[in-house]
Amino acid sequence: MKKITVMLLGLALLLAFQAGSAFADSKMNGFINDVIGTPYKSGGTTAKGFDCSGFTNYVFAKMGIDLPRVSSDQATVGTKVAKTDLIAGDLVFFDTSGGNNSAISHVGIYIGDGKFVHASVSRGVVVDKIDSSYYKPRYVTARRILGEEAFTTYADAK
Numbered sequence: 001m002k003k004i005t006v007m008l009l010g011l012a013l014l015l016a017f018q019a020g021s022a023f024a025d026s027k028m029n030g031f032i033n034d035v036i037g038t039p040y041k042s043g044g045t046t047a048k049g050f051d052c053s054g055f056t057n058y059v060f061a062k063m064g065i066d067l068p069r070v071s072s073d074q075a076t077v078g079t080k081v082a083k084t085d086l087i088a089g090d091l092v093f094f095d096t097s098g099g100n101n102s103a104i105s106h107v108g109i110y111i112g113d114g115k116f117v118h119a120s121v122s123r124g125v126v127v128d129k130i131d132s133s134y135y136k137p138r139y140v141t142a143r144r145i146l147g148e149e150a151f152t153t154y155a156d157a158k
Contacts, residue, residue, distance in 0.1 A: 071107035078143040089155035
């Protein structure tokens with residue numbers, strides 16, 4: 001019974017991700033889909049286990065883009081983007097440390113339709129709503145890393 005539940009949950013996440021992604025037919029979607037469900041691992045940077053910034057680093061490395069290793073440093077690269085102007089491929093940053101003092105402690109990749117994908121400590125690589133009751137009050141900022149050419153190559157739905 002447990003295996004069936006896990007399989008159904010994985011299928012539901014996969015379908016939810018594909019249906020809600022603004023780049024469902026893109027190369028970036030393929031990079032992400034390959035690791036949906038990967039378990040969380042503190043300091044993890046491979047498909048055997050990720051922490052949040054290890055996950056974003058892994059996906060962007062697949063596109064030939066180097067990111068700093070930790071989320072607080074990733075929040076200093078690229079161009080700042082207003083939450084209302086997010087597009088697929090933007091990095092979104094949160095304060096999940098408990099202080100709600102705008103300190104960056106978590107990162108994910110915005111996928112469109114109000115959703116982002118990230119490495120959750122409790123659930124591994126998953127899709128969540130950016131305005132969920134947990135993440136909305138913890139949202140800090142966003143950064144656009146992909147230039148126009150990289151966006152067209154990797155994130156634009158074909």
